Amino acid sequence: MEEQAMQDKRIIKYGRVVVKIGTSSLIHPATGKVNLQTIERLAYTLSALNNQGAQVVLVSSGAIGVGLDRMHLTARPEAIAQQQALAAIGQMELMNLYTQRFSDYGTQVGQLLLTHDVFDYPLSKQHALDTFNALLDQGVVPIVNENDSVATDELDHHTTFGDNDQLSAMVATLIGADTLIVLSDIDGLFDKDPNKFADAHLLHEVEHLSASVIMGAGGTSTRFGTGGMVTKLRAAERMLAGGGQMVLANGADPRIVLRILAGERLGTWFGHRELEDAVNGN
Numbered sequence: 001m002e003e004q005a006m007q008d009k010r011i012i013k014y015g016r017v018v019v020k021i022g023t024s025s026l027i028h029p030a031t032g033k034v035n036l037q038t039i040e041r042l043a044y045t046l047s048a049l050n051n052q053g054a055q056v057v058l059v060s061s062g063a064i065g066v067g068l069d070r071m072h073l074t075a076r077p078e079a080i081a082q083q084q085a086l087a088a089i090g091q092m093e094l095m096n097l098y099t100q101r102f103s104d105y106g107t108q109v110g111q112l113l114l115t116h117d118v119f120d121y122p123l124s125k126q127h128a129l130d131t132f133n134a135l136l137d138q139g140v141v142p143i144v145n146e147n148d149s150v151a152t153d154e155l156d157h158h159t160t161f162g163d164n165d166q167l168s169a170m171v172a173t174l175i176g177a178d179t180l181i182v183l184s185d186i187d188g189l190f191d192k193d194p195n196k197f198a199d200a201h202l203l204h205e206v207e208h209l210s211a212s213v214i215m216g217a218g219g220t221s222t223r224f225g226t227g228g229m230v231t232k233l234r235a236a237e238r239m240l241a242g243g244g245q246m247v248l249a250n251g252a253d254p255r256i257v258l259r260i261l262a263g264e265r266l267g268t269w270f271g272h273r274e275l276e277d278a279v280n281g282n
């Protein structure tokens with residue numbers, strides 16, 4: 001029985017791991033206020049991993065969501081400059097919260113605000129990597145967001161604002177992390193949008209992004225999220241292309257990250273089975 005349970009465990013090899021959390025997990029949908037319990041548990045979880053010797057990077061959305069709350073707004077303004085101003089306000093508030101909560105666990109954090117063009121130029125890419133390495137080698141947890149207040153070249157700036165799903169996969173690839181864990185407000189990838197289709201079912205493992213998987217991925221249906229499943233699949237595609245893996249799971253309780261890294265088969269796993277077999281010695 002115990003042996004069976006062991007076999008059911010997924011062996012996840014990780015030295016460096018990137019955890020991405022979306023706005024819809026950080027903001028209470030009903031009130032628009034920050035979910036303090038989520039931030040607290042995230043700080044606990046990542047500090048626990050850090051103490052175990054893992055090198056962890058957090059990619060956190062939420063700047064605009066927190067900015068909206070601080071400015072007592074209920075809807076995201078249309079104008080890009082207004083959104084960028086909200087990000088400038090919210091990012092500081094968000095980092096204040098993270099700094100406080102991580103310091104409760106004795107963990108130092110550092111902030112990296114990136115734009116996609118950092119990855120386009122070899123020199124800036126190298127500098128970003130050097131910074132990540134310097135932080136991680138000193139046991140600091142880098143907290144990354146897109147530099148929303150100045151970004152002008154993002155994917156589709158007129159309808160969505162940036163895309164931390166893909167950014168998190170780009171960071172994972174840059175720093176050589178095998179594993180990306182994406183926390184969202186949903187249990188994983190379903191064969192169709194579960195908010196629209198009652199008969200949608202969870203896909204536990206995805207080895208390659210077939211047309212039917214892609215067809216089933218819709219946009220966000222929450223007030224605060226941006227890319228929905230489409231950008232998460234693009235992130236998964238990047239991880240698979242680099243030989244890595246991604247787990248998409250529900251971030252309602254970020255301690256789920258510890259269970260995933262302990263091998264529990266939670267959420268949707270995107271990876272190559274041969275790699276898992278090789279690690280398992282099959």
Ligand SMILES: Nc1ncnc2c1ncn2[C@@H]1O[C@H](COP(=O)(O)OP(=O)(O)O)[C@@H](O)[C@H]1O
Nearest residue numbers: 022023024184190192193218220225226227228
């Ligand atoms: N096939 C699908 N499986 C799961 N969720 C889906 C799917 N298609 C669309 N979605 C939507 O994607 C949302 C998550 O994306 P998003 O709101 O951008 O979250 P986040 O803020 O975590 O990035 C879900 O709440 C769900 O409504």
Ligand SMILES: N[C@@H](CCC(=O)OP(=O)(O)O)C(=O)O
Nearest residue numbers: 022023061062063064164226
């Ligand atoms: N950079 C933006 C969020 C961009 C983004 O990808 O949002 P989400 O879909 O909630 O992960 C912010 O901090 O508000």
